[in-house]
Amino acid sequence: MTHSNATPALLALEDGTTFWGRAIGAVGETFGELVFNTGMTGYQEVLTDPSYRGQIVVMTYPEIGIYGVNPEDVESGEIQVAGFVVHRAVRSPFNQRATMALTDYLAEAGIVGIEGVEGDEVGEAVPE
Numbered sequence: 561m562t563h564s565n566a567t568p569a570l571l572a573l574e575d576g577t578t579f580w581g582r583a584i585g586a587v588g589e590t591f592g593e594l595v596f597n598t599g600m601t602g603y604q605e606v607l608t609d610p611s612y613r614g615q616i617v618v619m620t621y622p623e624i625g626i627y628g629v630n631p632e633d634v635e636s637g638e639i640q641v642a643g644f645v646v647h648r649a650v651r652s653p654f655n656q657r658a659t660m661a662l663t664d665y666l667a668e669a670g671i672v673g674i675e676g677v678e679g680d681e682v683g684e685a686v687p688e
Contacts, residue, residue: 569674571616571645577685581676584649585666592616592642596683601627603662607641607671608634616643620679625650628658629665639666644673645682 567583573594593615597606600621606612624646644666651663666673 569672569676571674571677571682573682573685575685575687579674579677579682579685581645581674583673584646584663584675585644585673586670588670588672590616590643590672594618594682594686596620596679604629604633604665605635607639607644607665608636610636610640613640614642616645617641618645618677618679618682619647620683622647622678623650624648625662626653627655628653628661630657630659632657639669639671641671644671645677645679646673646675647678649673649675 567587569581569583571579571581595612595615596618597603598620599606603619603624606617606619649663651661653661660668663673
């Protein structure tokens, strides 16, 4: 089940910096190393790529989920990330190959996500 876009969510960095947004995916807490991905496409591959195992991925492109997800575009048998951060999550995919919306995919896999957070702002808050 996808949660209402009104459910508040919080991204808190180790130094105490916080970013408020709205929950997507599962409700809960997650912890992990924050990493960034600048891709406009390929979010399903990012989510299922074993190299992102246990990390919280911040997508810097402003809209993620437009083409949904499908069983053919995975890199492994399950979502590998610990969390997912986007500016805007598209809840109704626009692609005939889509079998599920991104937000439902995250929820079904128990992955905590947050939308309404600018990836660039998070990047500026993270020390080099």
